[in-house]
Amino acid sequence: MNSQSNGSQDLFAGNDMTDYLAELNDRQSQAVLHSDGPLLIIAGAGSGKTRVLTYRIAQLLAAKKSWASEILALTFTNKAAREMRERIEHIIGPEANKLWMGTFHSIFTRILRMEAEHVGYKQDFSIYDSDDSDRVVKGVLQELRIDPREIKPKQIRFRISGAKNQMISAEEYAAKFVQSSLDDIAAQVFKIYNNRLKQSNAMDFDDLLIKPIELFETHPEILEKYQDRFKYIMIDEYQDTNRAQYIVTKMLASKRENICVVGDDAQSIYSFRGADISNILNFKEDYSNATQISLEQNYRSTQAILKCADAIIKQNKQQLEKTLWTENPKGNPITLLDNFNEREEAQRVAQHIRNVRMKEGYRFNEIAILYRTNYQSRVFEEALRRKDVPYQLVGGISFYQRKEVKDVIAYLRLLVNPTDEEAILRVINEPARGVGQKSLQTLVSLARQNDTTLWEVLQNPVMLTDVYKPAQARVREFISILDECRQELGGKSLVDTTRDILDKTGYVKQFIEENSQESLGRRENVMELLNAISYFERSRENASLSAFLQEVSLVSDVDNMEKDTPAVTLMTVHASKGLEFPVVFVVGMEEELFPMGGRNGEEADI
């Protein structure tokens, strides 16, 4: 691996700024030394982008341009944020913890928590992931008497999310964007969906980006507070910002224009979730005095690989011109493996892995298998198992998306935010306590009729009179368990409180009684969640339940990837972005699958 790679060697032995400037090439140090005014860094793949960003922050601090607490650095993944923070900590020490560095979602959640009341929320609002959103949509569809099997909740959610990303309100959507009956349904659902989230004191992922804009638009004095606080703003992966992210950062930067964006139009991979490549293409028009610096030297790949990538990217119609080059060796040619089907492919990849290990001495953790979609992993897992090759899966159904984990999390969410309707619906009959569909339906419609929260209905004995008698008692039991555990929050530890919930509800007991392979696994996952909570509690100063919940709702699986375990890594191409492996298999390179095409496969997407 090259010395400029993401490798683990300590690059920051010296504390003297000049020391590490010496490690940079001309363009890199130019970018690091630029301090005031808008700066656009076009950073090709493997061109040392992270190192430039970290050094730039260190440089701003060293030159006393600002305090750490006045720098805002936004990334897309927790991993990128953590990596940068660690590197900066090496240079400047614990002061690094004062940086406002994190994903868009986590930073703006932080701001929203502080300003919640100004956007009509309570501080401990819940965060709904896409699964929660789908379930809300589904509920709304049912209330509208639309069969969720004919109209898929996901389709509706995509439309709502797409609209939100582009800052189109439910009202505007209904007025302007209805072109099909599906749009029409989406428009109806959109409004109700928003109300329901609001009433549940919950935000979805998109809200975390939109609500700050609302906040700043309606409260100029609050906007100004943050404009003054953030003297320097840095945005990583700018090519992947969507409209909301573009607007909110522009608002924050407009006073000082000390905004530095780093990106590469050729590496835009998130258009499917609203990323708008024109944000980076138009940066120079947004800020007429912007400086542009292109990082074109690649430190990661061989010439052979670079040449191949370049030949493909050159065909993009819209792009910022640049040519990647490298001083690295020519390297092995790329090997093409023709296969009859996926089973043969997997089998031969597994064999190749054994070969490169035996003949060329690579270790398992230096090898990666990349595919387009998670479900492709299965056949490779099988093949690797058969050949006794250890592997680790990154992504797919992540730990925090498992049903049993989500259930326990839902219980915890209810301690913090009892009005979280999605959480109630999730666990009110989990484990089965005799509150079935029929009773639930009654309860929900009571809430709607009285324009109140489900929680309110559950608590109100008068309202419950219409509900099936046996269910009433069970509802009361459910409520009192939650109330009891909520009392504990201040006193007991989080793990103990969680254990109490599990005990009182019999959640784990059901798994023990079932005693099947499956329930055993589920039980283990719940135990692992307890471990995670306990670890969180031990490693944090102010380890509140709501802080834990926030963290788990904003982590992804790549964040937990183990770099040193002796295992081949399996993941999607998306998840691999920014990582390095000496040996890489890109599998399933089939028409329509890679790149993904099909009916709506537009040329721009390809």
Added chain:
DNA sequence: ATGCACGCCCTTTTT
């Protein structure tokens, strides 16, 4: 009315 077992469905990429 609820609970359970079964068969059906689907699987882009992520915060």
Added chain:
DNA sequence: GGGCGTGCAT
């Protein structure tokens, strides 16, 4: 390898 809906038993 999931969830989810259906249909049957309790």
